[in-house]
Amino acid sequence: MEKFRIAVVDRDRCKPQKCSRECEKYCPVVRSGAEAVVIEDKAVISEELCVGCGICVKKCPFKAISIVGLPHELEGKEVHRYGKNGFVLYNLPIPRKGHVVGLLGPNGTGKTTAVKILSGQIKPNLGKDEADWEEIFERFAGTELLDYLKSLVDGIRTSVKPQYIEAIPRVYKGKAKDLLSKADEIGKIDEMVEKLSLKNSIERDVRHLSGGELQRLAIAACLLRDADFYFLDEVTSYLDIYQRISVAKVIREKAEEKPVLIVEHDLAILDMLADYVHLSYGTPAVYGVITNAKGVRVGINQYLRGYLPDENIRIRDKPIEFEVFQPREGELERTVLEYPPFRKTLNGFTLEAAGGEIKQSEVLGIVGPNATGKSTFVKILAGVLEDDEGKIERDEELKTSYKPQYIKTESDMTVASFLTKINPMVNTSYYKTEFLKPLRIEELMDRNLKDLSGGELQRVAIVACLLRDADLYLLDEPSAHLDVEQRTETARIIRRFALNTKKSIFVVDHDIYLIDMISDRLIVFEGEPGKKGISSSPLSMRDGMNRFLSNLEITFRRDEETKRPRVNKIDSRLDREQKSKGEFYYYF
Template structure:
């Protein structure tokens, strides 16, 4: 059975331990070099060929920095890349196919971006050794598979790549949007794609003045205007609202319809479903190893991912399957105990007005907030939080409010634990089991804030918000940067905390599955982005989803196996039928 030993470089702290991994290893005690301590760094290297897998070092290490993993026998000899001894390893690769959109879905840290970088020719696969493998070795390795021809041509395959992180784009490209797109345009498509992605109005804007959503759309357009054989899109929906996600999905599908091969990494399952033909599931242990499954049709692939079991490979990669249910309203809401009501409000900025119609929120209720970007959702949230004063109307209640902002800029020069303690004081008895553990914040407590990734910052920001005692929790875009499992466990944590504390929450989100999973009712924002916004509701889920999705122009049905909402293909029989009946979000 193949075995790998992984050392989490962020957790290993040789200056703060007694090198227990070395001291207690039975191999070392009998004179072997199973664990060798580097003289310069003080960190251990575990020699996998000598390690018996006893697991003693795993339990003895005070910082839980070591994982010893026994892999399925079938993975023997299937290692594609390793970042070095005791570091992350990737097994198998996705397969690009001409005229098809192939999706990749899986937990963060299981190698999706590594796989894309290899296929895009930006990272030479080393098959587990120290050096990138030469073409002859790769040819032998992939012999008989669809990837053999791919690697034979890899120097000549033209690829276009949209990276995951786009926030740093203004540091590497300079100039105005229109000029940049014109320069990248090899297909004569920049005008068409600017319109399709809603960039026409920012063509003369400098890149450094763009919002996150505008940068994302520019990055998608700049990739799609290139002439390439294979297009790679790494998380194209981050920072986009539902309208923009659908437009991006149509642009991506358009490339496949023009005969190109397209590979997409995406955590928004509704979007993945909407744009892909096939799906590869990635499973493994985050930051330790990842395995790319064989491709499956998009419906089956997403269901397999939710089920946590790959039948053909006979691999269970998650203990529980994920199910979506049509929930009854929370008990507190049935009892109808109002938490607070707000009157008609208005907020005006230069060139923008938000009108808030009167509404009430019940005890124990989670209200999902949906609508396009720049329509006033954050303004509404900030008025409730007391951060903005309404121009017309007054909020008379005195309720304690905890707010998680959409932006994750946390300036604090210390550890996560120190930051949490400064914000919420002593941790109460339920904080750890109810919030820190399910949000996977516990392993981050010793880390410094400036070292954290977007997903890690998101989880600690949610924990900090929910850790504060409050009557109303305002949680703005909790699913950004999180993978599917983290999104759903976050939704569960929010619901549990709100119900148990008899509080109420507004959750702003663009991921339809997360909205469906977390909300009791919906507050819908309509209007014209950047000009005028108006709230409708809170409405029941069915009414709210119908109103919202009618505006977006997309219909959903439920998958009979998992209960998850699936976007209907535009113009399909179901799409037309549901639109005629006015049932955009089929709840049956």
């Protein structure tokens, strides 16, 4: 297929004052007298003169340069570009009245940029320094987007739930109730607070809210505005599965009145919520392409297979596969840790944990509502906290490695220095193959920890946890801020690590797909959030998932094509059939 060439220079990574400028020195075009690469304060590459030799890419010590060949069909169809040699986006999703439209794709391929354009936060420049609206209208003439863009210029109102809700306490000071009161333009604040279970949060200062409370607050504020279109960027981060389903129902109700577009990585929620889905693909931080709308099941399955038939494009070297494996309870080896029933009281909250054990090579999944003590449970097992009666005795020979739920750092240390300090063997072929390459850590090695995004920091924290020499590993919400591919790779890495090294792993997470992919057994948490939590002893996957899903009142089935789990539509024939048999978890 004929290609045209784009050059992308990462402005943050390019540091001409710290390198020998070999990208400019060795470029054959520059050496012949033409200025294909020019270094001023940052490198600038002429895409017209670039011959695609790749020398500058290989010579750059900071991996700041990417040269990519794209099909000629995309040439001239740029929607937005972030400056000379910056990230470029092709195509846009289309909001549809009366429907929820989903946007699914890897991090860094333009999903948030698309939301910003459609919500009027940024004006598309068509890949140039600037474009006027007449040029933009001409570009989209004959498409469904033309009328939408014209209405955007005419002043339609949009409401946006941003991707990173952690910034809310920095830009708003005061009680959550006051924030919602300012946002409420439709007079439904009490109804929204009830549906999103915010009663215990609205009288508190925004600074003191948890991640899950901030997320629901941001969703409520977005949906309380009187807008013509609603855009929600990553609605499930920090939410437990109960809250995710409540949020999905509220968004579904809003879509009956006004168009809604959501960006989401939780396939279970996207599958249950969206009517149509656009896929984004490309090279993260280099370019992104957004496809035409597809039916949600067809779109998700094409994304997982990595091949888009309508576009005749392969977006991934290999498909994302959901393996159907039999539980290994009978095959598990010796007990690594046995813990008695224990109790923990903390700031008015009480956790009552049943006793249990974890075997060698086993992955124990932990599920349940937020604020029922899951993080407290793993902190006690990790030795970060002590139970009330000191029943959990510390075996000095049992070494543990713990990845906390919330990851924050202001360290100037580079990722390479940080990981090397944990395990000097990190740069060997084994660790590169098993950890660094699958989670794309190699491209982060020269970056400072404090400069990483939430998803990048999460990937580094997962690898750091598994690099430590320990017998027992505890990971609290490893899927947070990760896209679908990264979650799948994380699941594969954790399971392979447990099997190959005979290590034992506890994993707390709200992504049912991830828990289903990696767990041998399950611990189910129940209780009254914020007041009392009760944990089960480890259960078989069937017993544990049946108990968990029955509390949620949802049922699972497997997709015939990809074998991925799917949530049955509530009150559908299959949903009623499985509930009547008490089989909430899929059966064969």
